[in-house]
Amino acid sequence: MKTLTLVTGGDGLVAHALKSVKSEDLVFVNRNDANLENYAETLNLLKRIQPTRIIHLAALVGGVQANMKSPSDFFTTNMKINLNVLEAARVSKVERLVSLISTCVFPEAGPYPLKIDSLHSGPPHHSNFGYAYAKRMLHVQTLAYQNQYQLPYFNLIPASIYGPGDNWNMDNGHVIPSLIHRAHLARERDENLIVWGNGEALREFIYSKDVASLILWSLENYFENEPLFLSGIGEVSIAKIADLISTKFKIEDRLVFDNTKPSGQFRKPSDSSKIATLHRNFEFTPIEDGISSTIEWFLDNYPTVRF
Secondary structure: OOEEEOOOOOHHHHHHHHHHHHOOOEEEEEOOOOOOHHHHHHHHHHHHHHEEEEEEEOOOOOOOOHHHHHHHHHHHHHHHHHHHHHHHHOOOOOOEEEEEEEEHHHOOOOOOOOOHHHHHOOOOOOHHHHHHHHHHHHHHHHHHHHHHHHOEEEEEEOOEEEEOOOOOOOOOOOOHHHHHHHHHHHHHOOOOEEEEEEOOOOEEEEEHHHHHHHHHHHHHOOOOOOOEOOOOOOOEHHHHHHHHHHHHHOOHHHHEEOOOOOOOOOOOEOHHHHHHHHHOOOOOOOOOHHHHHHHHHHHHHHHOOOO
């Protein structure tokens, strides 16, 4: 039987990268094809397309500001989507399903580096608890399907993803696309580039094309029930990210950190030893190269980018 892979969240960041890495045998769907918060629509979508595999990327996502403002929306929407997609996949006899969760689902207090066995050992950071708990339940649901139905469904846990095709909303977007957009406007308007927090927070980042390549690799090569971390370049401070972006726009002298705003969780490094062992030859994109390519894509496509 020919392999046909359905990709939910087909207009999002990772889907954009998948389209540039591999296009054959992939069917991309978005909210115009079905409302994944509705089970009947989700099931009808799968019956119509009849995929053998699913890359489940659809989610309501956002940065610190959006998560703090609307925790109920992030929890409820993501719970509905995940419950419907996995159950419709099971009923439709989908053979393989990979879905993404996030390092933000782990307990705020550590321990570090993050390991799978600490996933449910404490509350996540308060700034994104609605989203984090919904993603934790995606892990629980995946485990339940593995145990009850012996289905080879599994989770990947990437570091913070960035790259071309991102959401560039300055209030609801993630840190890198938001700062790139702010830097562009700051240069155009001869204004300061304001960064929330003191810049000391540390994050692991991963370029979207790296995530796309590793998703495709995992569908063919990863058959363990345990989620797999996707990270490989180590921690980077928000201050360094802001410096790289402001330097690229030649406004480094106008970079200002607003200490009255929250910085989010200080750090959340993950244990990348397993992916390093299983995929020894994989080369992660350096943060400098990834940000440079992302800025070039943004400038080439502005103002028609996604907000």
